[in-house]
Amino acid sequence: MRILRRRNAMISLTAAVLSASLVYGMYELQRNQIELDDTIAIIVPKRFIGAGERLKESDLEFKMLPKAAYVSDMISKLEHAAGKETIIPLGQGEPLLHWKVDDYYFQPKRSESTFQIPKEYIRSISNGIRAGDKVMIYASGEAAPSMRIFSEAVTVASVKSSGNVEIDSIENPNLFSLAEGNKQQMYASRREANGMIDYLNLNLSEEQWLQLDDLCKAGELKLVVAYSPESLNLAVGEEGDRS
Incomplete structure (x- = not known):
């Protein structure tokens, strides 16, 4: 009987731990979903980029930004930035704006x-x-x-x-x-x-x-x-x- 009670206690404890883990997992999933719903991915430079440089895909990455801070001039698609030239210097991690890049910028590069x-x-x-x-x-x-x-x-x-x-x-x-x-x-x-x-x-x-x-x-x-x-x-x- 003592062994049976001990076994039942272990089963109950395991079930409680699994239930708590499931509840916590659902909470984290819902929280992450809420955060995703409230943010938007924008394009930012991975490094400092000087004026007149032509952007490569390897120079860029996505950054999550709260929707409340998003403005329409921010670039959110990689193809809208890669291959274009910078009009002004860009800092690492700063939001990339449409007016900061151009298809053809005829001024000489910084170098x-x-x-x-x-x-x-x-x-x-x-x-x-x-x-x-x-x-x-x-x-x-x-x-x-x-x-x-x-x-x-x-x-x-x-x-x-x-x-x-x-x-x-x-x-x-x-x-x-x-x-x-x-x-x-x-x-x-x-x-x-x-x-x-x-x-x-x-x-x-x-x-x-x-x-x-x-x-x-x-x-x-x-x-x-x-x-x-x-x-x-x-x-x-x-x-x-x-x-």
């Missing part, structure tokens, strides 16, 4: 400056190049093999005629189409634009400019500036991302 490329340095420029485009830079000479100078494409700050006028289509400016991600209109703008490029300005780092200048100043090598499809791919990939 860059805008350099006007001397005309005598240039052998040829693709006629379709416009401000905001990405271009590949090659060096070409009679006594030396041609080569690509930079592994990555660089950004065109402006292309102007001899009258210091930006070359573009008057009726359908390329910049408007570029900002809207309209690839068909971008193509049409390049077809309609008319003018010889006399001045080319590129956003380069100091190291890039010194490398380019060192190659070309003797006159043996000159630059070939080629339009990069990255410009069009960015516009197509980001089309419709604006909210």
Whole structure:
């Protein structure tokens, strides 16, 4: 009998512990659900990001924010931030706002400056190049093999005629189409634009400019500036991302 009573006591104690655990588990589940209902996930940087940097998915993460603190300008979808450039520096963990990033930001990055490329340095420029485009830079000479100078494409700050006028289509400016991600209109703008490029300005780092200048100043090598499809791919990939 004593063994039976002891067994019953253990069963009762186990049942009480299981019941208490179940009640506590249900309480935690309900509390977590209430917290989820009262919060919203927003995008924040994982690290400090300087102005002019292009955001990567690895730079970003989600952060739960009380709905009462949420404002409509906060970005809550990863695809609305990844691939865009920062207009101002971003602190780690701060809410990412739409006005702090842009699809195409033509100002040089923090590590860059805008350099006007001397005309005598240039052998040829693709006629379709416009401000905001990405271009590949090659060096070409009679006594030396041609080569690509930079592994990555660089950004065109402006292309102007001899009258210091930006070359573009008057009726359908390329910049408007570029900002809207309209690839068909971008193509049409390049077809309609008319003018010889006399001045080319590129956003380069100091190291890039010194490398380019060192190659070309003797006159043996000159630059070939080629339009990069990255410009069009960015516009197509980001089309419709604006909210």
